[in-house]
Amino acid sequence: MQTLFDLIVLLFCVTGYVCDLSISPTRPVSVDALVGSDVTLAVSHSGASQPVVTWFMEGVPVVIWTVSDYTSPDVASDHSSVLHVDQNGSLTFRNVSLRYNGTYTVEMTKIGETRVSATFDLLVYDIIKNVSLHTVPVEAVEGARVFAFHYSTMQGDAREVRWFFNGVRLDNGPHYSINGKNLTINQPSRNDTGRYAVVLTNPFSSGTHYRNITVLYGPDMPVLMVSPTKAVFVSGDSLFLSCAAEGLPAPSVTWMFSGRSIPASSGGTVNLTDVTTSQSGVYTCVLINPKTDAQMKRNITIHVYEIPSGEPLCSVQATNENLGLQFLCVWPGGVPEARLSFPDLSVNDSGEGNFSITPNDIPSLNGEEIICKADHPLIQTQCSIIPRGPVDFLPVIFTTISQDEQTTVAVHCTTEASPEAVVHWFKDGHGLEDARKYQISTNTSQLFILDFNVSSTDLDVYTCTAINPLGSETSNVTLLGPQISDSSIVLSDNRTEVTLNWDVPPTSIVTGFDIQMKGPDLTGSQFRTIQMMPGFTRTTNISGLEPKSSYFFRIVPQAGGTTGERSEEHRVQPDAGLRRAVIAGISAVPCSIILLLFVLAFIYCGKCDRNPRYPISRAVEKVRTVICQSAVNDPHHCPPPEYRLQPPERWTALPYVNTHVRRATTV
Template structure:
């Protein structure tokens, strides 16, 4: 039998010279065709005119014709609708079917010449459809003699077949046998569990089918685990107890604690959430194979401790009207309770849960880090506190105006201190207390001056003194009426907009600003008097005024307000054609 690469072109020699008639394929001699398509076995010849060409299908003549003859080719009657001969002797198949698979030989002869020939191999394929993958037996069992896969298709022949296991191509060998449509596994094991695939291909299509196989085995020795893996668990933790054994079908698991059954998942897992110390003890798992009813039992011991609740907290507080200090360390609860101590204050003193100590020499402790150590069976931790006297600070002024035009000024004095400083308030050297006019916040850090009047004695010197057992700091603030400390103006490049900016003294009482302008109004009428064109809240420090006429002159100024009281105006600024914005002279 000839191979696919055979190309039979016979050149014959007559004694003393070469035969003129020759034939050769004009394409590969192995030809693939799809069912229903047209395909040509193409040849060419030379050396003689009008040779007789004969095509043979599997050795039987199917077409005979003399090239360039006017008579019709002689085509076998059962192939006349399919086979056609071209002018050069090539053979064309119309709407080729699977039945035309085979070997085709073309012969050319000329009276007085020696016969020449060429051979083609035609492979006709259909589209591969509906690949199915089957097994024998239905289930694979570890240690069985063989386990076999075999495939089938609804239509379509294959040229190549590949078998895969978990994406890896399988080859013939002592373990896997590939024969025809079958893949056989000899003595399968649990490692053969996975996804198998068969891939069928021909030049015009391919088909793939997958089959997941689980090899039955076991049960093996059970494995008992706790997750997370800890020697001791903390009250409130969550943990999982798992009990499993290698085997298929999977063995079922039941759990018990102190002789009582406890719920478990179908996979043999017990979920213990928010565990308590009462849940310490021995847990028992029983594994049962549902088919063999074989049982295996195993125990695991769980220890549950309790960490003290919350975080360890350190603090220091003033005693005896700011004459002494008490250091506290708090961490209540726990099994067992945590041991608390201040090693820097006393080597021998300690306590449990809530511990405090009052040292004698407190001034030497200012700025020193005082550490509380907490020792528990599960954890050791510490916290610290740094006692210090008040540090320098500056009062901060806030001004609010109510809907009924009542002005409230807030003086805020806040300093860093540990323990927190108590603020004492004075006005012009006289102590202030809560009342309808003056109100002091609960933490003493803020003084509220109600119904503030800048034209009265409310503009005065206010003093706040911060005091704790480690020292004191005093700061004075003189409240001022509405003022502008600095201002400026910037004219835009197109001279149609100005930007006013201003600042005020930090202790000036401000509730708003009147932005005033002198010059043409928006409709073009000129005005010789300043008029308020905008009212700004007390916290603003800039505004833009647009819509200016570039060829007109304007004057601008800012008037600070405190309630109904008007403060001193700002510098007046002039904008005129041909010059930059400047101060008005």
């Protein structure tokens, strides 16, 4: 037929009719091919002899040839073993592979003629082998959002995919979604348990795979029973509790009471014998699906009348990122449980055992007593709490030094607040976060400055702001280097020992003190460290001094490896003794008193001759005689008292100095 058409066209052209170049497929433009077979995209043309033919594969030219030309077609090198051009311009594929699956376009051109073209779709298929189904997730669970099947093949693609459930074909809809290689079940339920199949077909083969799916569910709402059926049990009664619920697989049953599990039979029954009031309360049946871990709980209350133990407890805590308040009232136990309420916060809200409420008008509650009323059939009582914003406070500083001479400074900012305040830390106006250098305690009330260096920017202004929903309070502390704010010295009576006392500013960072001395027992004229005291000390004793020698003392504060400003120098001088005139004057006073007493006694005794006379103590007489003679003979030259002076001890060893004292201070 095509040959006849070509002859007619040629006849018209020879007889003078105008003929245009044309091209037409001689077979269907959609061609199916099996991998490894030969296939031809056939075309014919008319209206011009020896047109130029160009074949395109997905828009890329792969073959160029002039029809009826005896030269070889120009075929792309990577396709030369597969693509061949026939005499009429048709394209033949030999041993075609999946690589050639796609769209092909042929164009014919002739000088002076219009360019013409035709398009073909080549679909190359392989034999379908080893179809398998996979599921995501592995188990189908009732209530999940989706459950999906995905098929795969070892070889071959399908032109048509059909899904079946229990032999019934599935279509796209609200419950099933089919897309590509996936079948998705939306919100699977136990009714989706069954046999699923996927059937794959192409023009040359087909494949089928089956998968049985069990949708896990439950536990459903359990059914609880009490036997015998009573509203209230009395001490000494016996009863049974049972719990059952549907589920796949069958759920396990556990009974809980007061936060502890209680023995139950394999069927989930609890036998309570000779019950007491302590067994009154809420019993909880906990059912767990052993495969999905899904839980279902249900409570049942057993009443054995008693008054709740203790007293109701009130508390308040911050909520909503420290912006709100939650008041709690707890009075557990008792049967029936007490009814708890905060009448100052809400008229209608109440609860039992453990009740909480979150009010809206927070500022008005600052400093107000909030009462929780606890009503029980046998007693009515209450508890209260006063919420407060943070009050003014002063930071407290602690300094420690480790064995490797690393100094750590801790700043404590603790304020009275209800609920407990959260502390935010700043350094020189910039917020501090918990990191390597700065560490904040769990309750945020303490800032630890690690590897503190008094010669760096660690000496700065630190700010702590305590915040709770009812307000905030800010306090600043300026850390200072090691300093001595005050010092003093006390000499012992025998002038062989001194006591040094000192103090430091409250915000001074000190880890230890060097006690330095200058005196005759030390070589040279410079101060020498004789003691190294830990940072928490404020006093020390230095003994073994020579009374007739002069000494100088001072305290040098330390902070890690940094030396601070020294204290003032304290001097101890030898005792020069009292002047003779001063001693004589002092001695004259007691002598005059004693003479006056003797005169009065003589007058009195002269009037009392009958009274016996007692001898005066020789010790008194000796004292009187010595003192009086000294005063009468030469009151200005009384000999000084006789002091027992020890011989000089210039080479007396100084106190033991422990150079390995671990220093720490608390300010």
